[in-house]
Amino acid sequence: MKIKQIFQWLLGSNKKKSSSPQNGMQADKSEMMQKVLTMLSNTQDVEMTCDEVFAVLDQFAELAARGEDVSRLMPLVQHHLDMCPDCQEEYKVLQRIVLNAV
């Protein structure tokens, strides 16, 4: 969703400036594009935030309780849980609730 916004922003600002194509602006644009590309390549394997993980954690716990391969289905969540003790705690609590409910 963020990526889409960046592109929309790029396209929008491009339209406004289209009346005067100057060399300086071209340089600005390609520099901006470079930044976006760097951003994109960085975000591909960037971890989820705690908020994002928390939003899907109950789903994750449910899938795990059902014996689904969560590390394949939601690898980013699994990855985050491996790294983040806070979310691990939260997950343990949810897991207990889910397992009790089954």
Ligand SMILES: [Zn+2]
């Ligand atoms: Zn976390």
